[in-house]
Amino acid sequence: MKFLSALAATIFALAVWQAIVSMTGLPKFILPGPALVAETWWQSRWLIAEHTWITAIEVLIGLCCGTLLGVVTALQLANSRAARVLVQPMLIFTQALPVFALAPLLTLWLGYGLWSKVAMAVLIIYFPITSSFFDGLMRTPPGFLDLARTMQASPRAVLWHIRIPAALPALASGMRLAAVYAPIGAVIGEWVGSSQGLGYLMLLANGRAKTDLMFAAMLTLGVFSILLHMFVRRATARMAGEAR
Amino acid sequence: MTPAPDLTFSGTATINGVTLFAPLTLTIGAGAWTCLLGGSGVGKTTVLRLIAGLETGAEFSGQIAASDGQSVPDRVAYMAQDDLLLPWATVVQNVSLGARLRGEVVDLDRRDRLIERMRLQDHMAKKPAELSGGQRQRVALARTLMEDRPIVLLDEPFSALDARTRADMQDLAAEALQGRTVLLVTHDPAEAARLGQSITVMTQLGLTPCDPPKAPAPRHVDDLETLETQGALLKLLREAA
Numbered sequence: 288m289k290f291l292s293a294l295a296a297t298i299f300a301l302a303v304w305q306a307i308v309s310m311t312g313l314p315k316f317i318l319p320g321p322a323l324v325a326e327t328w329w330q331s332r333w334l335i336a337e338h339t340w341i342t343a344i345e346v347l348i349g350l351c352c353g354t355l356l357g358v359v360t361a362l363q364l365a366n367s368r369a370a371r372v373l374v375q376p377m378l379i380f381t382q383a384l385p386v387f388a389l390a391p392l393l394t395l396w397l398g399y400g401l402w403s404k405v406a407m408a409v410l411i412i413y414f415p416i417t418s419s420f421f422d423g424l425m426r427t428p429p430g431f432l433d434l435a436r437t438m439q440a441s442p443r444a445v446l447w448h449i450r451i452p453a454a455l456p457a458l459a460s461g462m463r464l465a466a467v468y469a470p471i472g473a474v475i476g477e478w479v480g481s482s483q484g485l486g487y488l489m490l491l492a493n494g495r496a497k498t499d500l501m502f503a504a505m506l507t508l509g510v511f512s513i514l515l516h517m518f519v520r521r522a523t524a525r526m527a528g529e530a531r
Numbered sequence: 532m533t534p535a536p537d538l539t540f541s542g543t544a545t546i547n548g549v550t551l552f553a554p555l556t557l558t559i560g561a562g563a564w565t566c567l568l569g570g571s572g573v574g575k576t577t578v579l580r581l582i583a584g585l586e587t588g589a590e591f592s593g594q595i596a597a598s599d600g601q602s603v604p605d606r607v608a609y610m611a612q613d614d615l616l617l618p619w620a621t622v623v624q625n626v627s628l629g630a631r632l633r634g635e636v637v638d639l640d641r642r643d644r645l646i647e648r649m650r651l652q653d654h655m656a657k658k659p660a661e662l663s664g665g666q667r668q669r670v671a672l673a674r675t676l677m678e679d680r681p682i683v684l685l686d687e688p689f690s691a692l693d694a695r696t697r698a699d700m701q702d703l704a705a706e707a708l709q710g711r712t713v714l715l716v717t718h719d720p721a722e723a724a725r726l727g728q729s730i731t732v733m734t735q736l737g738l739t740p741c742d743p744p745k746a747p748a749p750r751h752v753d754d755l756e757t758l759e760t761q762g763a764l765l766k767l768l769r770e771a772a
Contacts, residue, residue: 430611434611436584437609438629448617448631453619455619
Protein backbone atom coordinates (compact mmCIF):
# COMPACT_ATOMS: atom_id res chain seq x y z
CA MET A 288 0.00 0.00 0.00
CA LYS A 289 2.77 2.38 1.01
CA PHE A 290 4.74 1.37 -2.07
CA LEU A 291 1.71 1.85 -4.30
CA SER A 292 1.03 5.33 -2.96
CA ALA A 293 4.70 6.27 -3.49
CA LEU A 294 4.49 4.95 -7.03
CA ALA A 295 1.30 6.87 -7.71
CA ALA A 296 2.82 10.08 -6.34
CA THR A 297 5.91 9.63 -8.54
CA ILE A 298 3.86 9.04 -11.67
CA PHE A 299 1.71 12.05 -10.87
CA ALA A 300 4.76 14.30 -10.36
CA LEU A 301 6.32 13.12 -13.63
CA ALA A 302 3.04 13.76 -15.48
CA VAL A 303 2.80 17.31 -14.10
CA TRP A 304 6.43 17.92 -15.03
CA GLN A 305 5.93 16.64 -18.56
CA ALA A 306 2.70 18.65 -18.92
CA ILE A 307 4.49 21.89 -17.97
CA VAL A 308 7.26 21.18 -20.47
CA SER A 309 4.79 20.38 -23.29
CA MET A 310 2.46 23.29 -22.63
CA THR A 311 5.05 26.01 -22.16
CA GLY A 312 7.43 24.76 -24.82
CA LEU A 313 10.41 25.91 -22.74
CA PRO A 314 13.80 25.17 -24.30
CA LYS A 315 15.55 22.16 -22.81
CA PHE A 316 18.35 24.20 -21.24
CA ILE A 317 15.69 26.00 -19.16
CA LEU A 318 13.48 23.05 -18.26
CA PRO A 319 14.30 19.59 -19.65
CA GLY A 320 11.51 17.04 -19.69
CA PRO A 321 11.54 13.84 -17.64
CA ALA A 322 12.36 11.67 -20.65
CA LEU A 323 15.44 13.70 -21.50
CA VAL A 324 16.59 13.74 -17.91
CA ALA A 325 16.19 9.97 -17.71
CA GLU A 326 18.18 9.54 -20.89
CA THR A 327 20.96 11.84 -19.64
CA TRP A 328 20.96 10.03 -16.35
CA TRP A 329 21.45 6.71 -18.09
CA GLN A 330 24.18 8.02 -20.36
CA SER A 331 26.03 9.68 -17.48
CA ARG A 332 25.34 6.93 -14.97
CA TRP A 333 29.00 6.19 -14.23
CA LEU A 334 29.83 9.86 -13.84
CA ILE A 335 26.88 10.33 -11.51
CA ALA A 336 27.70 7.17 -9.58
CA GLU A 337 31.25 8.34 -9.00
CA HIS A 338 30.12 11.68 -7.60
CA THR A 339 27.31 10.08 -5.61
CA TRP A 340 29.87 7.81 -3.99
CA ILE A 341 31.92 10.82 -2.86
CA THR A 342 28.89 12.61 -1.45
CA ALA A 343 27.71 9.41 0.24
CA ILE A 344 31.07 8.98 2.00
CA GLU A 345 30.98 12.58 3.20
CA VAL A 346 27.42 12.19 4.46
CA LEU A 347 28.00 8.87 6.22
CA ILE A 348 31.18 10.00 7.98
CA GLY A 349 29.46 13.26 8.89
CA LEU A 350 26.44 11.40 10.20
CA CYS A 351 28.56 9.12 12.40
CA CYS A 352 30.80 11.89 13.74
CA GLY A 353 27.90 14.30 14.26
CA THR A 354 25.82 11.71 16.09
CA LEU A 355 28.73 10.74 18.32
CA LEU A 356 29.54 14.36 19.08
CA GLY A 357 25.90 15.21 19.72
CA VAL A 358 25.41 12.23 22.03
CA VAL A 359 28.52 13.08 24.05
CA THR A 360 27.52 16.75 24.31
CA ALA A 361 23.99 15.89 25.40
CA LEU A 362 25.31 13.55 28.10
CA GLN A 363 27.66 16.25 29.37
CA LEU A 364 24.87 18.81 29.39
CA ALA A 365 22.52 16.46 31.20
CA ASN A 366 25.15 15.59 33.78
CA SER A 367 26.55 18.94 34.72
CA ARG A 368 24.85 22.17 35.61
CA ALA A 369 28.04 24.04 34.77
CA ALA A 370 28.00 22.64 31.25
CA ARG A 371 24.38 23.71 30.88
CA VAL A 372 25.15 27.25 32.00
CA LEU A 373 28.28 27.59 29.86
CA VAL A 374 27.59 25.56 26.76
CA GLN A 375 23.86 25.72 26.15
CA PRO A 376 23.68 29.43 25.17
CA MET A 377 26.67 28.88 22.91
CA LEU A 378 24.98 25.94 21.27
CA ILE A 379 21.91 28.03 20.48
CA PHE A 380 24.06 30.90 19.25
CA THR A 381 25.93 28.67 16.82
CA GLN A 382 22.61 27.39 15.58
CA ALA A 383 21.49 30.96 14.90
CA LEU A 384 24.47 31.45 12.56
CA PRO A 385 23.66 30.40 9.00
CA VAL A 386 25.70 27.29 8.28
CA PHE A 387 25.99 28.49 4.68
CA ALA A 388 28.06 31.43 5.88
CA LEU A 389 30.48 29.09 7.62
CA ALA A 390 31.10 26.94 4.56
CA PRO A 391 33.80 29.20 2.97
CA LEU A 392 35.52 29.36 6.34
CA LEU A 393 35.54 25.59 6.69
CA THR A 394 36.94 25.25 3.19
CA LEU A 395 39.64 27.72 4.12
CA TRP A 396 40.53 25.80 7.25
CA LEU A 397 40.08 22.22 6.11
CA GLY A 398 40.84 22.48 2.42
CA TYR A 399 38.95 21.41 -0.70
CA GLY A 400 38.87 17.75 0.15
CA LEU A 401 36.61 15.43 2.08
CA TRP A 402 36.94 16.94 5.55
CA SER A 403 35.45 20.36 4.93
CA LYS A 404 32.27 18.62 3.68
CA VAL A 405 32.24 16.20 6.59
CA ALA A 406 32.57 19.20 8.88
CA MET A 407 29.59 20.87 7.20
CA ALA A 408 27.48 17.77 7.61
CA VAL A 409 28.55 17.46 11.25
CA LEU A 410 27.78 21.10 11.90
CA ILE A 411 24.33 20.89 10.42
CA ILE A 412 23.28 17.76 12.32
CA TYR A 413 25.07 18.46 15.58
CA PHE A 414 22.31 20.65 16.96
CA PRO A 415 19.29 18.45 16.19
CA ILE A 416 21.07 15.42 17.65
CA THR A 417 22.27 17.22 20.76
CA SER A 418 19.05 19.01 21.49
CA SER A 419 16.75 16.04 20.93
CA PHE A 420 18.86 13.66 23.02
CA PHE A 421 19.37 16.28 25.73
CA ASP A 422 15.61 16.92 25.90
CA GLY A 423 15.04 13.19 26.20
CA LEU A 424 17.58 12.92 29.02
CA MET A 425 15.96 15.78 30.93
CA ARG A 426 12.44 14.43 30.52
CA THR A 427 12.77 11.11 32.27
CA PRO A 428 9.37 10.27 33.76
CA PRO A 429 9.70 11.53 37.35
CA GLY A 430 8.16 8.33 38.74
CA PHE A 431 11.15 6.31 37.46
CA LEU A 432 13.51 8.68 39.24
CA ASP A 433 11.48 8.41 42.47
CA LEU A 434 11.64 4.65 42.27
CA ALA A 435 15.40 4.72 41.63
CA ARG A 436 15.80 7.04 44.60
CA THR A 437 14.05 4.63 46.96
CA MET A 438 16.35 1.93 45.58
CA GLN A 439 19.45 3.97 46.53
CA ALA A 440 20.70 4.14 42.97
CA SER A 441 23.79 6.20 42.21
CA PRO A 442 23.42 9.03 39.65
CA ARG A 443 25.60 7.04 37.26
CA ALA A 444 23.39 3.96 37.54
CA VAL A 445 20.27 6.07 37.04
CA LEU A 446 21.80 7.58 33.93
CA TRP A 447 22.80 4.23 32.51
CA HIS A 448 19.77 2.12 33.43
CA ILE A 449 16.98 4.68 33.28
CA ARG A 450 17.72 8.09 31.79
CA ILE A 451 19.59 6.95 28.68
CA PRO A 452 17.15 4.16 27.72
CA ALA A 453 14.24 6.54 28.37
CA ALA A 454 15.86 9.11 26.06
CA LEU A 455 16.57 6.74 23.16
CA PRO A 456 13.29 7.44 21.33
CA ALA A 457 14.14 11.16 21.40
CA LEU A 458 17.63 10.40 20.10
CA ALA A 459 16.09 8.28 17.34
CA SER A 460 13.96 11.19 16.15
CA GLY A 461 17.02 13.43 16.23
CA MET A 462 18.94 10.91 14.10
CA ARG A 463 16.09 10.68 11.60
CA LEU A 464 16.13 14.45 11.25
CA ALA A 465 19.91 14.32 10.91
CA ALA A 466 19.64 11.83 8.04
CA VAL A 467 17.67 14.45 6.10
CA TYR A 468 19.97 17.35 7.00
CA ALA A 469 23.36 15.72 6.54
CA PRO A 470 23.22 15.53 2.71
CA ILE A 471 22.25 19.22 2.61
CA GLY A 472 25.35 20.03 4.66
CA ALA A 473 27.64 18.00 2.43
CA VAL A 474 26.23 19.53 -0.78
CA ILE A 475 26.60 23.07 0.55
CA GLY A 476 30.21 22.23 1.32
CA GLU A 477 30.67 20.99 -2.23
CA TRP A 478 29.14 24.12 -3.71
CA VAL A 479 31.56 26.33 -1.89
CA GLY A 480 34.64 24.53 -3.02
CA SER A 481 35.30 21.06 -4.35
CA SER A 482 36.16 19.03 -7.40
CA GLN A 483 33.98 16.03 -6.59
CA GLY A 484 30.54 15.13 -5.32
CA LEU A 485 26.96 15.65 -6.45
CA GLY A 486 27.00 19.31 -5.37
CA TYR A 487 30.03 19.91 -7.54
CA LEU A 488 28.43 18.06 -10.46
CA MET A 489 25.25 20.15 -10.18
CA LEU A 490 27.21 23.38 -10.17
CA LEU A 491 29.31 22.23 -13.10
CA ALA A 492 26.29 21.14 -15.16
CA ASN A 493 24.48 24.36 -14.38
CA GLY A 494 27.43 26.46 -15.45
CA ARG A 495 27.56 24.72 -18.80
CA ALA A 496 23.83 24.95 -19.37
CA LYS A 497 23.59 21.15 -19.13
CA THR A 498 20.34 21.50 -17.25
CA ASP A 499 19.40 17.89 -17.95
CA LEU A 500 22.54 16.65 -16.15
CA MET A 501 21.86 19.10 -13.33
CA PHE A 502 18.39 17.62 -12.94
CA ALA A 503 19.74 14.08 -13.09
CA ALA A 504 22.26 14.84 -10.33
CA MET A 505 19.66 16.60 -8.22
CA LEU A 506 17.18 13.73 -8.49
CA THR A 507 19.93 11.28 -7.61
CA LEU A 508 20.65 13.31 -4.50
CA GLY A 509 16.95 13.25 -3.65
CA VAL A 510 16.74 9.48 -4.06
CA PHE A 511 19.92 9.03 -2.03
CA SER A 512 18.49 11.17 0.79
CA ILE A 513 15.25 9.21 0.82
CA LEU A 514 17.11 5.89 0.93
CA LEU A 515 19.36 7.18 3.71
CA HIS A 516 16.35 8.35 5.69
CA MET A 517 14.63 5.00 5.24
CA PHE A 518 17.78 3.20 6.33
CA VAL A 519 18.23 5.34 9.44
CA ARG A 520 14.52 5.01 10.19
CA ARG A 521 14.79 1.26 10.13
CA ALA A 522 18.08 1.22 12.03
CA THR A 523 16.57 3.32 14.82
CA ALA A 524 13.24 1.48 15.00
CA ARG A 525 14.34 -0.48 18.07
CA MET A 526 15.60 2.65 19.78
CA ALA A 527 12.35 4.42 19.07
CA GLY A 528 10.48 1.53 20.68
CA GLU A 529 8.67 0.68 17.44
CA ALA A 530 9.91 -2.88 17.24
CA ARG A 531 10.40 -5.38 19.95
CA MET B 532 16.31 -7.02 56.41
CA THR B 533 16.05 -5.36 59.83
CA PRO B 534 12.88 -6.15 61.84
CA ALA B 535 9.97 -3.93 60.85
CA PRO B 536 9.97 -0.79 63.05
CA ASP B 537 7.22 1.56 64.22
CA LEU B 538 7.23 4.87 62.36
CA THR B 539 6.22 8.22 63.73
CA PHE B 540 5.49 11.10 61.42
CA SER B 541 4.86 14.47 62.99
CA GLY B 542 5.01 17.90 61.48
CA THR B 543 3.47 20.39 59.13
CA ALA B 544 3.93 21.17 55.45
CA THR B 545 3.50 24.37 53.46
CA ILE B 546 3.70 25.07 49.76
CA ASN B 547 4.90 28.61 48.99
CA GLY B 548 3.79 29.72 52.43
CA VAL B 549 0.31 28.19 52.10
CA THR B 550 -0.38 25.47 54.64
CA LEU B 551 -0.83 22.06 53.03
CA PHE B 552 -1.51 20.35 56.32
CA ALA B 553 -1.47 21.73 59.88
CA PRO B 554 0.71 20.00 62.50
CA LEU B 555 -0.29 16.37 62.72
CA THR B 556 1.07 13.17 64.14
CA LEU B 557 0.68 9.81 62.44
CA THR B 558 1.90 6.61 64.00
CA ILE B 559 2.48 3.65 61.71
CA GLY B 560 2.54 0.42 63.65
CA ALA B 561 5.40 -2.05 63.29
CA GLY B 562 4.66 -5.01 61.08
CA ALA B 563 1.10 -3.89 60.31
CA TRP B 564 -0.91 -2.18 57.58
CA THR B 565 -1.79 1.43 58.25
CA CYS B 566 -4.24 2.98 55.81
CA LEU B 567 -4.17 6.72 55.34
CA LEU B 568 -7.48 7.57 53.69
CA GLY B 569 -8.26 10.96 52.22
CA GLY B 570 -9.59 12.91 49.25
CA SER B 571 -7.46 14.57 46.61
CA GLY B 572 -5.28 17.47 47.67
CA VAL B 573 -5.24 16.90 51.43
CA GLY B 574 -1.56 16.05 51.33
CA LYS B 575 -1.67 12.29 51.98
CA THR B 576 0.69 11.57 49.11
CA THR B 577 3.00 14.28 50.46
CA VAL B 578 3.10 12.45 53.81
CA LEU B 579 4.09 9.24 52.05
CA ARG B 580 6.70 10.93 49.86
CA LEU B 581 8.23 12.69 52.85
CA ILE B 582 8.62 9.34 54.58
CA ALA B 583 10.18 7.89 51.43
CA GLY B 584 12.60 10.81 51.25
CA LEU B 585 11.29 11.92 47.88
CA GLU B 586 10.91 15.39 46.38
CA THR B 587 7.52 16.92 47.32
CA GLY B 588 7.73 20.59 46.44
CA ALA B 589 6.48 21.30 49.95
CA GLU B 590 8.29 22.83 52.89
CA PHE B 591 8.21 20.30 55.74
CA SER B 592 9.02 21.05 59.34
CA GLY B 593 8.80 18.17 61.72
CA GLN B 594 10.20 14.75 62.31
CA ILE B 595 10.02 11.32 60.75
CA ALA B 596 11.50 8.64 62.95
CA ALA B 597 11.67 4.88 63.24
CA SER B 598 11.34 3.23 66.64
CA ASP B 599 14.73 1.54 66.25
CA GLY B 600 16.42 4.88 65.63
CA GLN B 601 17.74 3.88 62.22
CA SER B 602 17.31 5.81 58.99
CA VAL B 603 13.89 5.51 57.32
CA PRO B 604 14.41 6.39 53.61
CA ASP B 605 17.16 3.76 53.26
CA ARG B 606 14.78 1.03 54.29
CA VAL B 607 11.65 1.71 52.26
CA ALA B 608 10.22 0.02 49.22
CA TYR B 609 7.89 2.17 47.15
CA MET B 610 4.96 1.32 44.95
CA ALA B 611 2.85 3.90 43.13
CA GLN B 612 -0.42 4.01 41.22
CA ASP B 613 1.57 4.01 38.01
CA ASP B 614 3.35 0.64 38.06
CA LEU B 615 6.60 2.41 37.03
CA LEU B 616 7.76 -0.57 35.00
CA LEU B 617 10.51 0.35 32.57
CA PRO B 618 8.87 -0.13 29.16
CA TRP B 619 12.09 -1.26 27.48
CA ALA B 620 12.90 -3.91 30.10
CA THR B 621 11.48 -7.40 30.42
CA VAL B 622 9.56 -8.68 33.42
CA VAL B 623 12.66 -10.29 34.96
CA GLN B 624 14.73 -7.16 34.38
CA ASN B 625 12.06 -5.01 35.97
CA VAL B 626 11.76 -7.27 38.99
CA SER B 627 15.52 -7.15 39.60
CA LEU B 628 15.83 -3.42 38.90
CA GLY B 629 16.90 -2.48 42.44
CA ALA B 630 19.91 -4.79 42.49
CA ARG B 631 20.93 -3.70 39.00
CA LEU B 632 20.70 -0.03 39.99
CA ARG B 633 22.86 -0.64 43.05
CA GLY B 634 25.36 -2.67 41.05
CA GLU B 635 24.66 -5.77 43.14
CA VAL B 636 24.52 -9.34 41.97
CA VAL B 637 20.90 -10.31 41.36
CA ASP B 638 19.69 -13.20 43.51
CA LEU B 639 18.26 -15.21 40.64
CA ASP B 640 16.63 -17.90 42.79
CA ARG B 641 14.79 -15.33 44.85
CA ARG B 642 13.78 -13.43 41.75
CA ASP B 643 12.37 -16.52 40.08
CA ARG B 644 10.56 -17.60 43.27
CA LEU B 645 8.90 -14.20 43.54
CA ILE B 646 7.93 -14.24 39.88
CA GLU B 647 6.36 -17.65 40.40
CA ARG B 648 4.62 -16.47 43.54
CA MET B 649 3.09 -13.60 41.56
CA ARG B 650 2.02 -16.16 38.91
CA LEU B 651 4.14 -14.47 36.25
CA GLN B 652 6.29 -17.44 35.27
CA ASP B 653 4.76 -17.51 31.76
CA HIS B 654 5.58 -13.87 31.18
CA MET B 655 9.21 -13.62 32.26
CA ALA B 656 10.64 -12.44 28.95
CA LYS B 657 7.74 -10.13 28.09
CA LYS B 658 7.83 -6.37 28.03
CA PRO B 659 5.30 -4.43 30.15
CA ALA B 660 3.29 -3.38 27.08
CA GLU B 661 2.39 -7.04 26.51
CA LEU B 662 0.87 -7.42 29.97
CA SER B 663 -2.56 -6.57 31.38
CA GLY B 664 -2.99 -3.95 34.09
CA GLY B 665 -3.23 -6.60 36.79
CA GLN B 666 -0.16 -8.46 35.54
CA ARG B 667 1.78 -5.21 35.46
CA GLN B 668 0.88 -4.46 39.06
CA ARG B 669 1.94 -7.99 40.00
CA VAL B 670 5.33 -7.32 38.41
CA ALA B 671 5.51 -4.09 40.41
CA LEU B 672 4.65 -6.02 43.58
CA ALA B 673 7.32 -8.63 42.79
CA ARG B 674 9.82 -5.81 42.33
CA THR B 675 8.76 -4.33 45.67
CA LEU B 676 9.16 -7.71 47.39
CA MET B 677 12.52 -8.23 45.69
CA GLU B 678 13.75 -5.16 47.56
CA ASP B 679 12.97 -6.98 50.82
CA ARG B 680 12.59 -3.82 52.89
CA PRO B 681 11.02 -3.67 56.36
CA ILE B 682 8.99 -0.58 55.43
CA VAL B 683 6.70 -0.58 52.40
CA LEU B 684 5.03 2.58 51.13
CA LEU B 685 2.07 2.13 48.81
CA ASP B 686 0.66 5.18 47.04
CA GLU B 687 -2.75 4.11 45.68
CA PRO B 688 -1.19 1.16 43.90
CA PHE B 689 -4.48 -0.50 43.00
CA SER B 690 -6.66 2.47 42.12
CA ALA B 691 -6.22 2.17 38.35
CA LEU B 692 -7.35 -1.46 38.28
CA ASP B 693 -10.84 -2.81 37.62
CA ALA B 694 -12.83 -3.94 40.66
CA ARG B 695 -12.10 -7.65 40.40
CA THR B 696 -8.39 -7.27 39.68
CA ARG B 697 -8.16 -4.74 42.47
CA ALA B 698 -9.64 -7.17 44.99
CA ASP B 699 -7.25 -9.90 43.81
CA MET B 700 -4.27 -7.58 44.10
CA GLN B 701 -5.35 -6.49 47.58
CA ASP B 702 -5.43 -10.12 48.73
CA LEU B 703 -2.09 -10.87 47.13
CA ALA B 704 -0.39 -7.76 48.55
CA ALA B 705 -1.84 -8.29 52.04
CA GLU B 706 -0.47 -11.80 52.12
CA ALA B 707 2.88 -10.99 50.52
CA LEU B 708 3.67 -7.97 52.67
CA GLN B 709 2.78 -9.60 56.00
CA GLY B 710 5.10 -8.68 58.84
CA ARG B 711 6.30 -5.46 57.25
CA THR B 712 5.45 -1.95 58.29
CA VAL B 713 3.10 -0.89 55.52
CA LEU B 714 1.66 2.55 54.86
CA LEU B 715 -1.10 2.48 52.26
CA VAL B 716 -2.29 5.85 51.01
CA THR B 717 -5.68 5.57 49.36
CA HIS B 718 -8.81 7.52 48.48
CA ASP B 719 -10.95 4.38 48.48
CA PRO B 720 -12.88 3.71 51.74
CA ALA B 721 -13.50 0.11 50.64
CA GLU B 722 -9.78 -0.51 50.28
CA ALA B 723 -9.01 1.01 53.67
CA ALA B 724 -11.77 -1.07 55.29
CA ARG B 725 -10.50 -4.29 53.71
CA LEU B 726 -6.80 -3.86 54.39
CA GLY B 727 -6.26 -1.49 57.30
CA GLN B 728 -5.10 -2.89 60.62
CA SER B 729 -5.11 0.74 61.58
CA ILE B 730 -7.11 3.33 59.65
CA THR B 731 -6.65 7.08 59.73
CA VAL B 732 -8.78 9.52 57.77
CA MET B 733 -6.98 12.63 56.59
CA THR B 734 -9.05 15.73 55.82
CA GLN B 735 -8.54 19.49 55.84
CA LEU B 736 -9.36 19.34 59.55
CA GLY B 737 -6.54 16.95 60.35
CA LEU B 738 -6.30 13.26 61.17
CA THR B 739 -9.15 11.17 62.53
CA PRO B 740 -8.29 7.66 63.70
CA CYS B 741 -10.99 5.08 62.98
CA ASP B 742 -11.57 1.63 64.37
CA PRO B 743 -10.77 -1.05 61.82
CA PRO B 744 -13.15 -4.03 61.48
CA LYS B 745 -12.38 -6.90 63.86
CA ALA B 746 -11.83 -9.57 61.19
CA PRO B 747 -8.17 -10.13 60.21
CA ALA B 748 -7.08 -8.34 57.02
CA PRO B 749 -7.55 -8.87 54.14
CA ARG B 750 -11.24 -8.97 54.98
CA HIS B 751 -13.87 -10.54 52.79
CA VAL B 752 -15.40 -8.08 50.37
CA ASP B 753 -18.87 -8.96 51.72
CA ASP B 754 -17.96 -8.99 55.42
CA LEU B 755 -20.71 -6.99 57.10
CA GLU B 756 -18.53 -5.13 59.55
CA THR B 757 -16.11 -4.26 56.74
CA LEU B 758 -18.96 -2.81 54.73
CA GLU B 759 -20.15 -0.86 57.75
CA THR B 760 -16.67 0.52 58.29
CA GLN B 761 -16.51 1.43 54.61
CA GLY B 762 -19.75 3.40 55.01
CA ALA B 763 -18.55 5.13 58.16
CA LEU B 764 -15.27 6.11 56.45
CA LEU B 765 -17.08 7.53 53.44
CA LYS B 766 -19.33 9.51 55.76
CA LEU B 767 -16.29 11.00 57.49
CA LEU B 768 -14.77 11.95 54.15
CA ARG B 769 -17.97 13.65 53.02
CA GLU B 770 -18.50 15.53 56.28
CA ALA B 771 -15.10 17.12 56.03
CA ALA B 772 -15.56 18.27 52.46
